[in-house]
Amino acid sequence: xxxxxxxxxxxxxxxxxxxxxxxxxxxxxxxxxxxxxxxxxxxxxxxxxxxxxxxxxxxxxxxxxxxxxxxxxxxxxxxxxxxxxxxxxxxxxxxxxxxxxxxxxxxxxxxxxxxxxxxxxxxxxxxxxxxxxxxxxxxxxxxxxxxxxxxxxxxxxxxxxxxxxxxxxxxxxxxxxxxxxxxxxxxxxxxxxxxxxxxxxxxxxxxxxxxxxxxxxxxxxxxxxxxxxxxxxxxxxxxxxxxxxxxxxxxxxxxxxxxxxxxxxxxxxxxxxxxxxxxxxxxxxxxxxxxxxxxxxxxxxxxxxxxxxxxxxxxxxxxxxxxxxxxxxxxxxxxxxxxxxxxxxxxxxxxxxxxxxxxxxxxxxxxxxxxxxxxxxxxxxxxxxxxxxxxxxxxxxxxxxxxxxxxxxxxxxxxxxxxxxxxxxxxxxxxxxxxxxx
Numbered sequence: 382x383x384x385x386x387x388x389x390x391x392x393x394x395x396x397x398x399x400x401x402x403x404x405x406x407x408x409x410x411x412x413x414x415x416x417x418x419x420x421x422x423x424x425x426x427x428x429x430x431x432x433x434x435x436x437x438x439x440x441x442x443x444x445x446x447x448x449x450x451x452x453x454x455x456x457x458x459x460x461x462x463x464x465x466x467x468x469x470x471x472x473x474x475x476x477x478x479x480x481x482x483x484x485x486x487x488x489x490x491x492x493x494x495x496x497x498x499x500x501x502x503x504x505x506x507x508x509x510x511x512x513x514x515x516x517x518x519x520x521x522x523x524x525x526x527x528x529x530x531x532x533x534x535x536x537x538x539x540x541x542x543x544x545x546x547x548x549x550x551x552x553x554x555x556x557x558x559x560x561x562x563x564x565x566x567x568x569x570x571x572x573x574x575x576x577x578x579x580x581x582x583x584x585x586x587x588x589x590x591x592x593x594x595x596x597x598x599x600x601x602x603x604x605x606x607x608x609x610x611x612x613x614x615x616x617x618x619x620x621x622x623x624x625x626x627x628x629x630x631x632x633x634x635x636x637x638x639x640x641x642x643x644x645x646x647x648x649x650x651x652x653x654x655x656x657x658x659x660x661x662x663x664x665x666x667x668x669x670x671x672x673x674x675x676x677x678x679x680x681x682x683x684x685x686x687x688x689x690x691x692x693x694x695x696x697x698x699x700x701x702x703x704x705x706x707x708x709x710x711x712x713x714x715x716x717x718x719x720x721x722x723x724x725x726x727x728x729x730x731x732x733x734x735x736x737x738x739x740x741x742x743x744x745x746x747x748x749x750x751x752x753x754x755x756x757x758x759x760x761x762x763x764x765x766x767x768x769x770x771x772x773x774x775x776x777x778x779x780x781x782x783x784x785x786x787x788x789x790x791x792x793x794x795x796x797x798x799x800x801x802x803x804x805x806x807x808x809x810x811x812x813x814x815x816x817x818x819x
Contacts, residue, residue: 383488385411387690388502388511390494390636393420395667395679395686396517397478402687403515404485411511412487413494413504418479420519422676423471425539430562432467433542434707437569441709448746458570461545494518496641499660513662513690516643516650517683518636520629520668525554528615528625535615538563538626548572548622554613555626556583556606558706561595563624565709568604575605575620582608584706588718588767590753595712595769598749602709631669647671654696656686664690678702700764701781705774710749713777716765716784719755728758732790732814734806736770741801747771752806754780754790754814761789766807776804790814 387403392414443456492505522537556578584592644659649671664686667679688695706712722729736742750770766780794811
């Protein structure tokens, strides 16, 4: 039996961030992982998909080279080589992560964690006792009814990365972030794509203007978008490949949470704004809590949980969590939409700037999309933003800083941006909002 100050279950973004923070606070830390360091994000999610999307984006750009005055032979793409590069990127990042954990003097224990009590677990064939626990067990793809993947024609999102031959036609069930990203990926590579969604619009959790415009762009690229599908019948889908991406669910089934008196509801662990569960010495972070199934949200929750486990009272601020969709073009948002603000009793105003009016966007051949700022009419402070366009995921951080700093629309309008840049559109959106209010 070994004893620790903090024992963390799961070595994904939430768990590794919690381990690093706990160690920095002087705790003796154990990190239990049944699989690979980095979790789904590094091994089967964020990083592998983004390396593939980069290959697809470059392939798409090469096919457009004549727009930029470049004549070149017609390019081809090899999925095996794309997968090999992805594996190399993952391997490098994993090695760096493991080295970082070792440098932080975190004890890594390989094995399945099962609670024995509020103060102990069984993992790797031994009992581990700890003053505090942080559960960061992550999530798994949500299953569609009783449909199972066959790894030949029907796949869920984590399994699709294993394909080595490009299908001629693909049907994607679920038009959330994962579905939209893979729709962009396969269409850029030349496949016929059908994107299906049970709700009335794609990206149903995003701002309506974003999802409606992205749908229009998808259609212009030849992606067939079908929304409001009441029930999906796989037997009626003739595509050579079917990808099911209907969300994710918390992976907590094998933890024996009842032995630790940790409550769950709706398949997720219940945790308060300090990430404390129903057991006062046990915290939870990331997808197993399920507020935001995002790697960066999990990492921040892991840090907050670690601080609270150390007695440093810290509240999680979800108003600063950006959401990004790495489709072509990208979508990104942070804070509130106008509708969400109104529902919360906040009188809100918005201002937009279109990339079609941006010199940098036109020069780059990426004029699609817009920046939309949302502000409180009362004090003029920025409370949200939505961006559709090239590299939107890189631009949204500026709005996170603005919200964190309590900046007003007038202050953003008074900030000098380099010219020509995409970020000029943030300032232009602020100008447009001010013009409308006068």
